Amino acid sequence: ETRRGRVARQAVVALRWAKVGLVMKGVGKALYVVEAKEIDAPAGQAPIYWRLLTTHAIQTQQQAHQLIYWYSLRWNIEQVFRLLKQKGLQVELLDLETGKALVQLTLLALFAASKIMLLHLASKQKEAVPLAESFTQQEVACMQALQKRYEGKTAKQRNPYPQDSLQWCYWIIARLGGWKPHEKQAGVITLLRGWNYFQHILHGWTLAQKFVS
Known part of the structure; x- marks a missing residue:
């Protein structure tokens, strides 16, 4: 702690x-x-x-x-709720007409929170955690393009993780959230900020791949 x-x-x-x-x-x-x-x-x-x-x-x-x-595991559970509440996805501020709609949006928020927790927990592991099917091919390809922009010239400024690992994704999303390699590990709110930014970039990148030859 x-x-x-x-x-x-x-x-x-x-x-x-x-x-x-x-x-x-x-x-x-x-x-x-x-x-x-x-x-x-x-x-x-x-x-x-x-x-x-x-x-x-x-x-x-x-x-x-x-x-x-x-x-x-209680702290991990607290982190999930932190992601869902005011400092994160702010589900408590949702103003919807039906309980069903609230449940549906909360489930979407939980999906995003689970992605963040996946990256957060992977960052604490000494061994590489396989990427498996945690992210789509488009998401990984977009991250590959972004890595060139966010890596520096020195070894400390480069992504040190294998490209087929969750830690590699963590490094990129954390950089998008404002984290710098010389700082301690990025927290869940920084990762959420990076994940939200990544979603906007991914949307534009996908459109560019589709319509720009």
Whole structure:
């Protein structure tokens, strides 16, 4: 959590779980508590300590690990909502007549947010993440044309990633969003800004390919 001054690290934790019961005004609810506490945290760092309540049955170590993994993804979920809300696609400002129309536009916004998250998560991987079918041939061809414009003369100013990787796409979209290679990794809002700009460029580029010989 770099926003709190905590550098990412691998941690060894002690894992415990138990079934508990909560009672309020005579009404009871059976839950499970899972506790993960870091062993031998680095000097000067507060140990990681998670205590989670869940309705999922936790009876094995594998089930406890699964719950911890789900919880570890919470920041990614928050990032998706950040993309959808005021600083991003602003779905809360939509003024539509029907709920169906709102759902349809929200799904379109989620599609765009998923593209951004795909690039954001790929940028954190040390190994190249295959491009596969994440982008169309036209999108990739347009990015290839844009790369020539946004690369500099020095090695640090060039796209360092394999062209068939998601990281390669991330670099170009981040540059379109105003990110510079000497800066830390681009955040999701910068990537969204770059993605929106790319859509306008792609539209013009596609028309040019179609009508200009």
